[in-house]
Amino acid sequence: MGGRGRSRTQRRHFSQSRENVWKRPKSDPADANPGADDGNDAGKAADKGSWQPFATQNLVFDEYYKGQGIVSQEEWDAFMECLRKPLPAAFRINSSSQFWMDIRSQLENDFAKSLQAEFIEGDEVEAIRPLAWYPENLAWHSNFSRMQLRKNQALERFHEFLKLENEIGNITRQEAVSMVPPLFLDVQPDHFVLDMCAAPGSKTFQLLEIIHRSTKPGSLPKGMVIANDLDVQRCNLLIHQTKRMCTANLVVTNHEAQQFPGCRLSKSQFDTSEMGNQLGPCLNQLLFDRVLCDVPCSGDGTLRKAPDIWRKWNTGMGNGIHGLQIQIAMRGISLLKVGGRMVYSTCSMNPIEDEAVVAEILRKCGGCVELLDVSSELPQLIRRPGLRKWKVRDRGTWLASYKDCPLSRRGAVNPSMFPSGSSVEPVDHSVELEEEQQNSHTTSSEDLPVQLDKPVTSANDLEEEVSGFPLERCMRIVPHDQNGGAFFIAVLHKVGPLPVGTVEKNNSHQAKSSFHIDGQPDEAQDKLFKDMKTSEDFSANGNSEKVAEAALEACGDAPQEGPLETDSGNACENDNSNGVEAPSEQNDGKAGGKRKLQMQGKWRGVDPVVFLQDEDVINSIKNFYGIVDSFPLSNHLVTRNSETTRVKRIYYVSESVKELLELNFKVGQQLKITSIGLKMFERQTSREGTSAPCLFRISSEGLPLILPYVTKQILEASVADFKHLLQYKSIKFTDLVDAEFSEKAAKLMPGCCVIVLRKDNIGSSNPNLVHESPIAIGCWRGKASLSVMVTALDCQELLERLLLRMEPAKESPVQESKPSIDANEVNNSDCDMAEDVEEIRLNAEG
Numbered sequence: 001m002g003g004r005g006r007s008r009t010q011r012r013h014f015s016q017s018r019e020n021v022w023k024r025p026k027s028d029p030a031d032a033n034p035g036a037d038d039g040n041d042a043g044k045a046a047d048k049g050s051w052q053p054f055a056t057q058n059l060v061f062d063e064y065y066k067g068q069g070i071v072s073q074e075e076w077d078a079f080m081e082c083l084r085k086p087l088p089a090a091f092r093i094n095s096s097s098q099f100w101m102d103i104r105s106q107l108e109n110d111f112a113k114s115l116q117a118e119f120i121e122g123d124e125v126e127a128i129r130p131l132a133w134y135p136e137n138l139a140w141h142s143n144f145s146r147m148q149l150r151k152n153q154a155l156e157r158f159h160e161f162l163k164l165e166n167e168i169g170n171i172t173r174q175e176a177v178s179m180v181p182p183l184f185l186d187v188q189p190d191h192f193v194l195d196m197c198a199a200p201g202s203k204t205f206q207l208l209e210i211i212h213r214s215t216k217p218g219s220l221p222k223g224m225v226i227a228n229d230l231d232v233q234r235c236n237l238l239i240h241q242t243k244r245m246c247t248a249n250l251v252v253t254n255h256e257a258q259q260f261p262g263c264r265l266s267k268s269q270f271d272t273s274e275m276g277n278q279l280g281p282c283l284n285q286l287l288f289d290r291v292l293c294d295v296p297c298s299g300d301g302t303l304r305k306a307p308d309i310w311r312k313w314n315t316g317m318g319n320g321i322h323g324l325q326i327q328i329a330m331r332g333i334s335l336l337k338v339g340g341r342m343v344y345s346t347c348s349m350n351p352i353e354d355e356a357v358v359a360e361i362l363r364k365c366g367g368c369v370e371l372l373d374v375s376s377e378l379p380q381l382i383r384r385p386g387l388r389k390w391k392v393r394d395r396g397t398w399l400a401s402y403k404d405c406p407l408s409r410r411g412a413v414n415p416s417m418f419p420s421g422s423s424v425e426p427v428d429h430s431v432e433l434e435e436e437q438q439n440s441h442t443t444s445s446e447d448l449p450v451q452l453d454k455p456v457t458s459a460n461d462l463e464e465e466v467s468g469f470p471l472e473r474c475m476r477i478v479p480h481d482q483n484g485g486a487f488f489i490a491v492l493h494k495v496g497p498l499p500v501g502t503v504e505k506n507n508s509h510q511a512k513s514s515f516h517i518d519g520q521p522d523e524a525q526d527k528l529f530k531d532m533k534t535s536e537d538f539s540a541n542g543n544s545e546k547v548a549e550a551a552l553e554a555c556g557d558a559p560q561e562g563p564l565e566t567d568s569g570n571a572c573e574n575d576n577s578n579g580v581e582a583p584s585e586q587n588d589g590k591a592g593g594k595r596k597l598q599m600q601g602k603w604r605g606v607d608p609v610v611f612l613q614d615e616d617v618i619n620s621i622k623n624f625y626g627i628v629d630s631f632p633l634s635n636h637l638v639t640r641n642s643e644t645t646r647v648k649r650i651y652y653v654s655e656s657v658k659e660l661l662e663l664n665f666k667v668g669q670q671l672k673i674t675s676i677g678l679k680m681f682e683r684q685t686s687r688e689g690t691s692a693p694c695l696f697r698i699s700s701e702g703l704p705l706i707l708p709y710v711t712k713q714i715l716e717a718s719v720a721d722f723k724h725l726l727q728y729k730s731i732k733f734t735d736l737v738d739a740e741f742s743e744k745a746a747k748l749m750p751g752c753c754v755i756v757l758r759k760d761n762i763g764s765s766n767p768n769l770v771h772e773s774p775i776a777i778g779c780w781r782g783k784a785s786l787s788v789m790v791t792a793l794d795c796q797e798l799l800e801r802l803l804l805r806m807e808p809a810k811e812s813p814v815q816e817s818k819p820s821i822d823a824n825e826v827n828n829s830d831c832d833m834a835e836d837v838e839e840i841r842l843n844a845e846g
């Protein structure tokens with residue numbers, strides 16, 4: 001359980017990322033979209049002021065992908081027709097949720113049947129179905145678009161179910177194809193995993209689920225996930241997403257992935273005997289068993305859910321980001337252990353962002369990395385082999401080889417974009433180049449419709465290069481094969497250490513070429529590049545921000561919209577209670593720093609990470625809740641505030657994360673950590689809270705982990721009392737049904753306590769519902785009553801789950817007699833924990 005709401009700020013970010021919405025065109029679509037003048041209804045909007053659907057045609061796009069041979073000529077129409085249709089909704093059941101089996105059973109036994117009967121009469125298409133290639137029926141495809149779900153009255157019950165479960169954190173709405181990359185990583189529970197470009201976190205969530213897969217309640221896996229993203233606001237979305245998972249094995253960082261720190265101890269720092277005792281053998285530097293490299297890209301695989309890409313799409317998008325993609329991937333390879341696996345993926349169909357990048361990795365790594373043939377893995381997933389032939393298109397001209405590229409364009413076109421990857425012989429072209437630049441008019445921009453009329457080399461006239469690498473082992477998922485989006489995936493295996501200097505060698509050329517922004521005249525680009533070079537902000541890789549920013553708009557897995565709720569708790573000690581808004585210096589979007597890497601201040605925009613060493617605090621918590629020694633607290637608790645007297649939240653970190661932190665301290669805090677561990681304890685702020693014997697309450701997020709180790713302040717409740725608590729939020733001791741429970745509750749110390757649903761009460765009649773972990777909630781023992789400390793939404797969900805489990809008995813909490821005291825009265829009059837309860841209630845109300 002735990003608060004799963006979203007703050008107002010976050011709601012704004014979410015709504016800005018809405019997909020498939022109708023938008024008022026900023027300018028006449030015909031200005032930017034050749035399709036608008038080409039029989040495209042949408043483009044013919046006579047009334048510029050009216051709301052128009054997105055145009056779903058772009059002639060440059062057509063020409064480009066026909067030329068690249070992404071699909072055969074015979075399939076072209078089916079491919080395009082599918083791309084123009086809205087994307088059906090897909091979602092995943094979070095296997096870490098306590099109720100995942102209940103939810104799966106509800107989908108299989110209830111919705112799959114009722115929706116089918118209601119909507120698809122006589123039709124063979126299923127209304128909803130599990131994705132055959134996803135393990136254990138955990139991922140689902142629905143044949144309804146998000147628009148249909150929102151608008152169709154008859155789908156209301158299903159839509160409400162999706163919204164509630166999504167908000168609670170029991171399901172995650174995620175594009176089906178975006179679920180694929182983590183499945184090819186072969187992650188094990190003891191693996192150290194780096195998710196290089198992780199926000200908003202859909203795949204991070206999957207990775208965490210996998211490492212937690214076989215852990216028992218109350219225990220933690222040996223592995224960990226570091227989820228990194230350049231964009232601090234998107235990092236906050238990721239923190240929010242993953243907060244729904246009870247994990248102490250996650251670290252969120254905010255770096256340019258291509259510069260991700262290696263945290264390598266110098267020889268002098270590395271005292272073998274000391275390290276041997278304190279750190280695992282791999283932690284003299286940061287190396288990973290698995291790396292997910294889901295890079296920023298042009299995002300044209302998401303056209304179905306982000307139709308504005310039709311208008312924006314041009315060949316410069318892919319060409320412009322190719323260099324950055326190589327840099328990120330190469331950094332990933334260098335951080336990968338020998339023997340480790342890296343998945344490179346994009347939500348773009350463009351070979352320049354896909355096969356060309358993979359080929360360049362293989363070229364640079366010179367035999368130390370191999371491209372794996374994974375054709376036997378996930379056999380039910382329909383995919384196409386990667387291409388070995390493709391061409392480069394620059395400014396409306398097809399180029400088959402780098403030698404065809406005019407000198408003036410060699411800043412923007414890179415040898416690595418071509419299948420052979422070969423550069424021309426290194427000749428000094430500076431004089432020729434100067435002449436060419438003087439004579440040329442470089443103001444025409446690429447791909448604009450007017451350019452289409454000029455004679456260009458036809459794609460078929462070119463003598464194509466063919467890559468010597470087995471790129472057919474890459475996978476391209478195309479929309480019409482499975483009625484989904486498009487994705488590209490390559491699985492790489494590091495078989496030996498990289499030759500020294502591999503990563504740095506070619507960066508300068510790529511840094512410049514990746515800085516190409518479509519439509520910018522060469523001089524302008526050069527100037528921009530020079531300006532950046534001289535500006536303080538520019539690092540060797542600073543280019544990424546600009547290019548990534550353009551690509552960000554298009555990148556997949558945009559956060560989903562839905563009704564929102566707030567709750568406290570990301571890892572920033574200074575945050576306001578919503579848990580999403582980072583400290584003000586971090587989030588100053590108005591100052592233009594919206595998508596910037598935060599570098600200001602001593603801690604570069606984030607709060608310090610500090611091990612909680614205050615024995616008094618630790619002992620008071622330990623004694624109050626009777627936490628047994630087998631649950632180690634010392635060296636596992638961290639705060640984000642160096643002044644222990646002002647600590648608000650205490651986070652629990654796994655053994656692996658603890659070791660990582662120790663290493664990070666030793667290397668001078670190279671890692672910029674925005675979030676770490678699991679929020680376990682929170683300081684009481686209400687008047688009554690501060691006078692309780694223990695100043696810290698157990699947080700909802702941390703409760704499932706610590707529950708088996710709590711021996712004091714914990715009581716078992718009958719189903720009736722448990723339900724009443726969820727229903728009325730606060731109950732006087734005298735109103736509790738079970739007299740023994742009432743007596744015990746009155747004898748608890750004032751302050752936070754844990755109420756566990758007595759196990760034999762429910763679920764026994766349903767053989768599908770075998771649950772190991774008990775159902776428990778945090779409560780507050782006040783002067784004369786018990787009050788729940790979970791959000792209204794969580795209470796609602798728990799009540800519904802209990803009701804479903806007890807269905808054979810047809811018991812309904814709503815039909816039962818109400819205790820004599822109303823929850824509101826209790827909250828106001830008894831004033832138990834008034835502030836906290838009020839805060840929870842307000843949060844729940846959004």
Ligand SMILES: C[S@@+](CC[C@H](N)C(=O)[O-])C[C@H]1O[C@@H](n2cnc3c(N)ncnc32)[C@H](O)[C@@H]1O
Pocket residue numbers: 178196197198199200201202203204228229230231234255256257258294295296297544545548552555556557
């Ligand atoms: C395709 S999205 C990642 C989606 C994510 N893996 C998921 O499944 O939710 C690409 C991400 O890369 C981030 N990004 C862009 N440039 C970056 C860079 N140089 N280093 C790290 N992240 C970057 C963007 O902020 C964006 O969140």
